[in-house]
Each structure stands twice: as structure tokens, then as C-alpha cells.
Amino acid sequence: DSGVTQTPKHLITATGQRVTLRCSPRSGDLSVYWYQQSLDQGLQFLIHYYNGEERAKGNILERFSAQQFPDLHSELNLSSLELGDSALYFCASSVGGASGYQETQYFGPGTRLLVL
Amino acid sequence: EDKVVQSPLSLVVHEGDTVTLNCSYEVTNFRSLLWYKQEKKAPTFLFMLTSSGIEKKSGRLSSILDKKELSSILNITATQTGDSAIYLCAAHNFNKFYFGSGTKLNVKP
Numbered sequence: 001d002s003g004v005t006q007t008p009k010h011l012i013t014a015t016g017q018r019v020t021l022r023c024s025p026r027s028g029d030l031s032v033y034w035y036q037q038s039l040d041q042g043l044q045f046l047i048h049y050y051n052g053e054e055r056a057k058g059n060i061l062e063r064f065s066a067q068q069f070p071d072l073h074s075e076l077n078l079s080s081l082e083l084g085d086s087a088l089y090f091c092a093s094s095v096g097g098a099s100g101y102q103e104t105q106y107f108g109p110g111t112r113l114l115v116l
Numbered sequence: 117e118d119k120v121v122q123s124p125l126s127l128v129v130h131e132g133d134t135v136t137l138n139c140s141y142e143v144t145n146f147r148s149l150l151w152y153k154q155e156k157k158a159p160t161f162l163f164m165l166t167s168s169g170i171e172k173k174s175g176r177l178s179s180i181l182d183k184k185e186l187s188s189i190l191n192i193t194a195t196q197t198g199d200s201a202i203y204l205c206a207a208h209n210f211n212k213f214y215f216g217s218g219t220k221l222n223v224k225p
Binding site for chain 1: 150152157158159160161164204206208211212213214215216217218
């Protein structure tokens with residue numbers, strides 16, 4: 001158990017809908033990262049938050065958004081869902097994003113999203 | 117463009133064999149190189165490498181970083197069926213982790 005929690009574990013929804021995925025980082029970790037992993041594909045970096053502020057964006061669609069709250073949990077919002085959004089969504093956390101840190105990143109169990 | 121490339125993409129070996137997985141990176145402001153093992157769930161952390169030439173070991177697994185060549189290798193000796201997984205490497209800079217596409221290792225009895 002990495003200490004990172006994600007809910008829900010599974011989500012089935014229809015095209016055009018909106019869903020929210022939730023992540024709680026390990027105790028003491030200030031950074032949260034979101035990744036998308038489609039079938040037989042590698043991890044695609046979506047977005048990084050550090051202590052409530054957006055730090056970096058990757059290949060995140062405009063239909064997707066995220067935020068990190070004062071208690072450091074994070075939510076990834078996916079809207080106008082398409083069939084191609086079906087994937088495993090991972091959240092990972094690390095201690096912090098300050099310059100000079102060598103970071104180890106720990107992954108949550110993931111949310112499996114199926115869009116029908 | 118920052119990127120991480122792993123090779124081979126897949127590998128089939130028999131129990132007891134030794135395997136070497138490769139990872140090369142081109143990442144600005146590089147900080148560290150990480151290896152993960154992914155079975156049918158979330159990636160689990162194996163190693164973090166920051167200094168060139170220093171080997172890290174954990175049981176039958178070992179890894180080393182070559183900053184001059186911008187590469188790293190992961191060695192697994194005396195492989196077991198439980199080593200079957202996708203092995204991911206990631207390069208960390210200030211704000212992002214860049215992941216390779218992984219090497220899928222299949223260890224046959």
C-alpha cells in the first residue's frame with residue numbers, strides 16, 4: 001500500500017457525461033500528479049499540482065481540469081466524455097516540487113473509467 | 117522535446133535467465149531516474165538513481181545510471197515467473213516525470 005488513495009476504483013458512464021476522480025496524497029506529500037494510461041499504452045502525464053498551485057501541464061485535454069484543495073487532496077474533472085477517454089487514471093504523490101529535490105513518486109491504485 | 121525511450125519493448129525469457137532492460141532519456145533540467153514495476157495495477161517503485169556510476173541493488177534487481185550516456189539499465193538475475201510485469205523508467209526534472217513506454221517482461225517456467 002503506497003499511502004495514496006483514489007476513489008472511485010471503477011466508473012462506468014456514458015458519452016457526453018462529466019465525472020470527477022478524487023485523490024488523497026500520502027501524508028506529508030505536497031505534490032500531486034495525474035496520469036492517464038490507455039490500454040497497452042504508457043503513462044501519459046496530465047498535470048502536476050504543488051501545494052494547491054498548478055506546476056506543470058502535460059497532454060491534458062481542454063475538456064479535462066484539475067485542482068488541489070487546501071487539505072491537499074486533488075480532483076480531476078473529465079467532461080464531455082468520449083469513448084477514447086476510457087482508461088486507467090492514476091494519481092501519484094511526492095514530497096514536493098522545490099528545486100533540488102530528488103523526488104520519489106508513489107502511485108495510487110487508479111480509477112478505471114469506462115465510457116460507453 | 118523531452119523524452120524517455122525504453123528497449124526492448126518486450127522480452128520473453130525462461131526462469132533462471134538474466135535480463136537487462138534499457139532506458140535512455142533526453143530531459144532538460146534532469147534530476148533523477150526512477151524505475152517502476154507494473155503488474156495488473158499501479159506502478160510500484162523500485163529504484164531512484166541520481167548519481168552516475170553508483171549501482172543500486174535490491175535482491176536480484178540492480179540498476180545503474182550513466183549520466184554521460186543519458187541512460188540507465190535495470191538488471192534482473194535468476195528471473196522468476198513473479199518478475200513478469202511491465203518495467204517503466206521515468207526521468208524527473210523540476211516539475212514533471214517523463215515515462216517511457218515500458219518493457220514488457222514475460223518469464224516462462
